[in-house]
Amino acid sequence: MGKGFFISKGVGVVCIILGAGAVATIIALSVVYSQEKAKNENHVSPTNGATTPTTSKPPTTTTTPSNNPWDKYRLPQSLVPEIYNITLWPRLTPDPKTGLYIFTGVSSVEFKCAEETNLILIHSNKLNYTNYENNHMAKLIPLDSGSKAPSIVSSWLQNETQYLVLKLDSKLMKDHRYRLHTTFTGELADDLGGFYRSEYKGDGGKKIVATTQMQPTDARKAFPCFDEPAMKAVFHITLIHDHGTVALSNGEEKETRIVSIGDQTLLQTDFEPTEKMSTYLLAFIVSDFGYINNTIDNVMIRIFARKSAIEAGQGVYALSITGPILKFFEKYYNSTYPLPKSDQIALPDFNAGAMENWGLITYRETALLYDEAFSSNGNKERIATIISHELAHMWFGNLVTLRWWNDLWLNEGFASYVEYLGAHEAEPEWNVKDLIVLNDVHRVFAIDALASSHPLSSKEEDIQKPAQISELFDAISYSKGASVLRMLSDFLSEGVFTMGLRTYLAEFAYGNAVYTDLWKHLQMAVDNVGSGDLPGTVHNIMNTWVLQMGFPVVTINATTGVISQKHFLLDPDSEVTAPSPFNYEWIIPINWMKTGDIQIRRWLSGKTVESMKLTGSDWLLANLNVVGYYRVNYDQGNWDRLLEVLSTAHATIPVINRAQLVDDAFNLARAKLIPTVLALKTTKYLGKETEYMPWESALNNLDFFYLMFDRSEVYGPMQDYLRKQVIPLFNHYKNITDNWAKVPKGHMDQYNQVNAISLACRTGHQECQTLTQAWFKQWMDEKINPIHPNLRSTAYCNAIAAGGAKEWEFAWSEFQNATIASEAEKLRAALACTKQPWLLNRYLEYTLDSKLIRKQDATSTIVYIANNVIGQSLAWDFIRAHWSYIFTQYGGGSFSFSNLINGVTKRFSSDFELKQLKQFKANNAEVGFGSGTLAVDQSIERTIANMKWIADNKKSVLSWFKAEAKLL
Numbered sequence: 001m002g003k004g005f006f007i008s009k010g011v012g013v014v015c016i017i018l019g020a021g022a023v024a025t026i027i028a029l030s031v032v033y034s035q036e037k038a039k040n041e042n043h044v045s046p047t048n049g050a051t052t053p054t055t056s057k058p059p060t061t062t063t064t065p066s067n068n069p070w071d072k073y074r075l076p077q078s079l080v081p082e083i084y085n086i087t088l089w090p091r092l093t094p095d096p097k098t099g100l101y102i103f104t105g106v107s108s109v110e111f112k113c114a115e116e117t118n119l120i121l122i123h124s125n126k127l128n129y130t131n132y133e134n135n136h137m138a139k140l141i142p143l144d145s146g147s148k149a150p151s152i153v154s155s156w157l158q159n160e161t162q163y164l165v166l167k168l169d170s171k172l173m174k175d176h177r178y179r180l181h182t183t184f185t186g187e188l189a190d191d192l193g194g195f196y197r198s199e200y201k202g203d204g205g206k207k208i209v210a211t212t213q214m215q216p217t218d219a220r221k222a223f224p225c226f227d228e229p230a231m232k233a234v235f236h237i238t239l240i241h242d243h244g245t246v247a248l249s250n251g252e253e254k255e256t257r258i259v260s261i262g263d264q265t266l267l268q269t270d271f272e273p274t275e276k277m278s279t280y281l282l283a284f285i286v287s288d289f290g291y292i293n294n295t296i297d298n299v300m301i302r303i304f305a306r307k308s309a310i311e312a313g314q315g316v317y318a319l320s321i322t323g324p325i326l327k328f329f330e331k332y333y334n335s336t337y338p339l340p341k342s343d344q345i346a347l348p349d350f351n352a353g354a355m356e357n358w359g360l361i362t363y364r365e366t367a368l369l370y371d372e373a374f375s376s377n378g379n380k381e382r383i384a385t386i387i388s389h390e391l392a393h394m395w396f397g398n399l400v401t402l403r404w405w406n407d408l409w410l411n412e413g414f415a416s417y418v419e420y421l422g423a424h425e426a427e428p429e430w431n432v433k434d435l436i437v438l439n440d441v442h443r444v445f446a447i448d449a450l451a452s453s454h455p456l457s458s459k460e461e462d463i464q465k466p467a468q469i470s471e472l473f474d475a476i477s478y479s480k481g482a483s484v485l486r487m488l489s490d491f492l493s494e495g496v497f498t499m500g501l502r503t504y505l506a507e508f509a510y511g512n513a514v515y516t517d518l519w520k521h522l523q524m525a526v527d528n529v530g531s532g533d534l535p536g537t538v539h540n541i542m543n544t545w546v547l548q549m550g551f552p553v554v555t556i557n558a559t560t561g562v563i564s565q566k567h568f569l570l571d572p573d574s575e576v577t578a579p580s581p582f583n584y585e586w587i588i589p590i591n592w593m594k595t596g597d598i599q600i601r602r603w604l605s606g607k608t609v610e611s612m613k614l615t616g617s618d619w620l621l622a623n624l625n626v627v628g629y630y631r632v633n634y635d636q637g638n639w640d641r642l643l644e645v646l647s648t649a650h651a652t653i654p655v656i657n658r659a660q661l662v663d664d665a666f667n668l669a670r671a672k673l674i675p676t677v678l679a680l681k682t683t684k685y686l687g688k689e690t691e692y693m694p695w696e697s698a699l700n701n702l703d704f705f706y707l708m709f710d711r712s713e714v715y716g717p718m719q720d721y722l723r724k725q726v727i728p729l730f731n732h733y734k735n736i737t738d739n740w741a742k743v744p745k746g747h748m749d750q751y752n753q754v755n756a757i758s759l760a761c762r763t764g765h766q767e768c769q770t771l772t773q774a775w776f777k778q779w780m781d782e783k784i785n786p787i788h789p790n791l792r793s794t795a796y797c798n799a800i801a802a803g804g805a806k807e808w809e810f811a812w813s814e815f816q817n818a819t820i821a822s823e824a825e826k827l828r829a830a831l832a833c834t835k836q837p838w839l840l841n842r843y844l845e846y847t848l849d850s851k852l853i854r855k856q857d858a859t860s861t862i863v864y865i866a867n868n869v870i871g872q873s874l875a876w877d878f879i880r881a882h883w884s885y886i887f888t889q890y891g892g893g894s895f896s897f898s899n900l901i902n903g904v905t906k907r908f909s910s911d912f913e914l915k916q917l918k919q920f921k922a923n924n925a926e927v928g929f930g931s932g933t934l935a936v937d938q939s940i941e942r943t944i945a946n947m948k949w950i951a952d953n954k955k956s957v958l959s960w961f962k963a964e965a966k967l968l
């Protein structure tokens with residue numbers, strides 16, 4: 001699945017302006033997959049004409065219930081599905097009697113019996129069944145001539161474990177095949193999971209789209225199925241739909257014909273059978289969307305979206321890059337794309353960023369639709385990387401699937417790494433591959449440095465319930481997974497890495513694997529070319545990164561020549577209770593540069609190793625381009641020399657490492673390994689820096705200072721210092737853009753222009769504020785937006801912050817009328833920038849009304865408001881007041897949910913706030929925190945750490961800023 005709650009450049013900037021970082025060092029905002037699961041069904045009518053809810057009850061047992069197979073979350077291995085035949089009919093108008101949107105279905109599944117059994121367990125969730133003549137919810141037919149099917153003696157729904165259970169009067173015979181028929185009804189709810197509905201305003205009013213999101217465990221909400229990734233089968237799909245709508249699924253449309261059902265004439269579309277595949281990759285969609293298409297080497301590529309979006313050309317960019325990226329991955333994997341078509345569709349309501357359904361990839365609109373008049377370069381980059389991410393899954397994930405969800409990190413980490421390679425292919429000018437350092441490595445460092453982090457790999461037996469599976473879709477799986485795979489590819493060399501990858505895919509095509517299978521193939525590739533300098537097998541080296549949480553800080557003492565490692569903890573006083581099989585030691589590839597010359601790599605595999613000593617003015621810089629998943633500390637002498645190089649000849653240091661020096665220094669200071677003042681000194685050279693990555697790194701880290709100090713006396717002197725630092729950058733952009741008339745050429749330059757404006761405005765640079773307010777006023781007055789899409793987020797936010805109700809209402813009406821989601825997204829974020837408490841409170845209320853703020857956007861809107869220093873306490877009050885509602889709407893297995901908790905509490909740094917947080921935890925113990933449970937504990941851990949940090953640092957930080965600001 002693609003990243004969901006991605007803070008794009010444009011949106012991140014909004015937060016910066018009002019004194020709250022999108023990416024405060026500690027907060028997990030990177031990757032979000034979230035899935036809303038309505039806990040309470042509040043249906044009006046209990047019955048539905050089409051179905052008769054079963055009356056059979058599970059047999060009463062005297063043993064403890066957990067001994068029954070239907071009380072276990074994992075399927076027994078006795079039955080193996082082979083072919084499904086599914087017909088589904090979603091109704092795009094509500095049932096006149098009940099007011100419910102529903103779908104009906106008939107399904108059959110052919111399975112082979114692998115072990116004799118008199119029990120059939122098949123996943124089913126929230127489906128109502130029609131009884132067959134045997135008075136049971138299914139009918140069983142033997143497929144081998146001469147064999148007699150056992151009769152069903154009882155059938156019931158085991159709701160907790162989500163099974164349809166069928167008890168038989170005799171055993172199914174080993175190696176015999178059977179077919180199971182069912183007829184069922186489900187609700188086409190707006191809950192963003194399973195078969196669900198999305199709504200939008202089109203010509204002639206409200207339009208309904210029926211669509212799906214199966215991953216990880218909601219295929220069972222669309223039809224009864226053996227819903228585990230290793231239960232691969234071939235699917236024959238048929239969709240019934242209204243005239244004027246188009247039906248899509250994984251396979252190509254085989255035939256659409258007119259059918260009569262009752263007094264209705266409808267369309268029936270049959271699809272070509274799928275490849276052998278997992279249930280979580282299925283997709284069924286009925287919509288009135290339009291599309292554009294082209295064909296590359298016999299693969300038909302189509303982009304679907306709302307007709308008006310297609311007519312406005314918003315699918316053109318996606319179409320233009322899909323073919324080249326698909327070709328790139330065919331070469332990279334040395335494997336032909338196995339399907340005849342690749343559909344991609346933009347949905348108005350979609351919870352994750354995107355979903356890699358095989359042959360029919362679904363996206364949020366912002367992740368697929370591009371319009372030059374509205375989309376920023378950041379929006380464009382997001383589209384390129386997310387398309388690349390999903391296409392990468394067509395092989396890694398879809399063709400070869402991990403056997404169980406505990407290995408999710410390999411699936412998502414891999415796609416999150418190679419998405420940069422594919423996007424680079426589409427946009428070679430961007431240097432997009434460098435950005436993995438900011439977007440994934442640095443971002444996940446912040447989380448993985450906590451004592452409450454967790455290892456990449458989980459044990460299969462620990463991941464059973466749907467909520468446990470959902471919890472795995474986190475920044476560790478995505479961003480740490482990507483970071484360690486990038487390191488692995490680097491130390492093996494890309495040639496060896498792809499060699500192993502290719503044989504892995506070839507061996508397991510259409511099947512399932514575990515992560516050690518990939519290690520095995522990479523080792524084969526290593527052995528093939530000779531193992532070079534590797535200090536162990538791929539398996540041994542990678543175990544240290546995969547089986548223990550966290551990462552090391554490598555300390556290089558250039559005076560004594562000793563290199564050592566230690567588990568890096570953001571809070572050195574935090575207690576690590578989780579045991580590690582390697583005692584928190586890693587096998588670390590270390591590469592470095594000495595006084596500008598690149599040196600070879602060496603390995604650190606024990607606690608310490610002897611290395612070279614430096615003399616004179618020589619300096620050493622380790623972890624070039626941050627390919628290693630670790631931080632680096634030095635002795636004071638080397639730090640001083642590095643600071644000297646930064647201030648006199650910063651270009652000697654590669655740009656990624658300039659970003660690293662800043663990020664490492666600030667985090668080492670947080671961990672009390674170096675003084676905070678030393679970290680602040682890494683920002684002194686920024687007056688001469690024009691590159692994006694170091695600036696971005698500095699801003700990400702200074703955000704923490706804003707969070708801690710924007711309500712204190714440090715704020716003023718800090719603003720003075722930062723204003724002084726940013727004005728040269730602001731003027732640089734003013735010059736190269738001819739007084740803001742032109743767009744800077746480079747992708748990174750465009751990003752840094754946004755930083756220049758947002759920081760200049762944020763620090764109160766008058767010229768900047770006048771500029772952005774004038775733009776906005778011109779828009780309001782002339783109704784033509786003069787602001788370049790790249791600058792909109794920051795300009796809107798500044799103008800709305802400076803303005804009042806008039807500006808806010810204008811932006812709100814533009815939000816409601818926006819014809820492209822990326823514009824709506826910018827406005828939605830900027831609306832949280834107002835300084836009027838009543839507007840912020842009203843905006844918070846809007847998040848409870850899905851007609852005003854879509855459900856998919858509710859939690860991120862609350863977080864935007866909390867980012868605003870004035871909105872912070874309002875959002876916190878709001879969350880507390882509405883906890884049980886918010887929890888039932890967004891709590892189950894949702895990832896945006898932990899972002900919500902982290903987001904509203906990230907500024908917490910006082911004893912009073914800590915008490916409130918603990919009270920909140922106690923008060924809601926009964927309702928619970930679901931997938932946000934860890935986030936609540938992390939928030940408490942973070943608040944305590946923040947309190948200590950302020951106590952230790954406030955004085956020195958204040959006097960440093962004061963002194964630096966005076967040097968104006």
Ligand SMILES: *[C@@H]1O[C@H](CO)[C@@H](O)[C@H](O)[C@H]1NC(C)=O
Pocket residue numbers: 043045046047048051053100102127128185186187
């Ligand atoms: C399924 O049955 C339950 C219980 O009778 C009912 O509340 C629900 O509305 C039914 N769902 C559908 C989609 O018919």
Ligand SMILES: *[C@@H]1O[C@H](CO)[C@@H](O)[C@H](O)[C@H]1NC(C)=O
Pocket residue numbers: 085086087106236
């Ligand atoms: C699938 O089922 C439908 C009716 O439910 C039937 O008409 C069709 O022939 C079946 N297709 C296959 C491939 O078995």
Ligand SMILES: *[C@@H]1O[C@H](CO)[C@@H](O)[C@H](O)[C@H]1NC(C)=O
Pocket residue numbers: 053054058156157158159
């Ligand atoms: C499961 O839910 C259905 C519908 O809500 C209900 O009819 C059935 O009795 C439940 N099954 C069990 C075992 O509780």
Ligand SMILES: [Zn+2]
Pocket residue numbers: 001002003356389393411412415
């Ligand atoms: Zn993914």
